[in-house]
Amino acid sequence: MKRTGSRKTLTTANLAALGAERLAELLIDVAEGHAQIKRRLRLELAGEIGAGDLALELTKRIESIADSRARIHWRKHKEFVRELDMQRALIAGRLTALDPALALPLMLRFIDLAEAVFSRTADAKGEVDAVFDAAVDDVAAIASLALPVPRALADQLFHLLLTARAGLGPRVLKNALPALGPEVLATLRARIETTMASQRRASGGLKAAVQVLADAQGDVDGYIAQFTDSQAVLPPIGAQIARRLTAAGRLDEALAALDRSTPGSFAQLVGSVLGRPTPPGPGALDWEDAYIEALEARGQGDVAQDMRWASFERGLSTERLRDYLKRLPDFDDVEAEDRALALAEDFHDLHAALDFLVQWPAWDRAARLVLRRSGELDGDRPELLEPAARAIEGRHPLAATLLLRAMILDTVRYARTVRYKDAQRQLLEAASLAPAVADWGDHEDAEAFAARVAGFRRW
Incomplete structure (x- = not known):
């Protein structure tokens, strides 16, 4: 029986079935009053005409962003980030496919926006930073395809080294090296070193740039001298x-x-x-x-x-x-491994030892370590204890339970409210392991532990 409503689902196939003309009409309607959608549609149309038109439209928008001094309101932040990333993606994707020699200088111009953009927005989550980091990575892919005018590219890179946000310039330079010939590379380095000589205190960014170029030239002493x-x-x-x-x-x-x-x-x-x-x-x-x-x-x-x-x-x-x-020779490695694992079991740092034995893996030894030194477990290490409990619970339910208990007790003892849900889940997991524990030894059984946890303030 055909599922009702399937043709109403927003999928590429269903929308394509509407036909090009109808979709075009819908896009015009949707774009009315939405500047970002209009810009995207214009850019797509420009790309259909050719690389030059697309590059021109992208340049206009980049220059518009560069000229703006208005603070970006937090409500507009995500929209702004989406547009920035759209610009980057079109340069790295569509324009590079059409003409990488045009795409490379335009990507460098885009990266040069970073300092001005960061002065206009609070990037608490690092979203703007991520866009520019991606752009720096894009340079490597574009440079391997582009055949730009080397001297013009060197001029742009030099400008970027002087003006770009701290740390970006040398990274961009390193990624752009495939597009620079040996002669231009040497000229660029001499230009940077002349600028450094005129500074009272040489810029760290320029020093890093010289090191990038020295590496490319195989000049070890030039690298060390910085x-x-x-x-x-x-x-x-x-x-x-x-x-x-x-x-x-x-x-x-x-x-x-x-x-x-x-x-x-x-x-x-x-x-x-x-x-x-x-x-x-x-x-x-x-x-x-x-x-x-x-x-x-x-x-x-x-x-x-x-x-x-x-x-x-x-x-x-x-x-x-x-x-x-x-x-090591054959068989010597087996003996050495045993010696290493024994050393780990007696290591002074319990948590380092547990992490090593779980990662190696040597889960029997990890369980033995937990049983022997459970009183030293730090329950405020869930990133270590939880994976360790998962690893050993199949064959060593008591040791896994002790790891879970350490985290539970730390949570309730110190009222770590952000971990209450985790503690409740861990308590259920510990209870599920209880039937597999044949001998609790000196440790309280599941019921006694649950009663002790319940004795803490409501959580």
């Missing part, structure tokens, strides 16, 4: 420097850069492995990765392995342990 001595001792920056030196085969310099930027949390690690003292400072996993890469490139695979293991002992990184195990 950091001050006080920056070069920071672990993340030391890692950036070392990776480039390692790639260039300058391995001793790479290790020296890492030694200068050794994080404090790695001081014992490096000292024990390499046999020399290291200064204290903030830790960084990226720094450690760069050190291991440099050691491997230098042919010190055994030392790199020692560092991987020492790193695992320090923080129970699953990635670090997997890297360590896959480099």
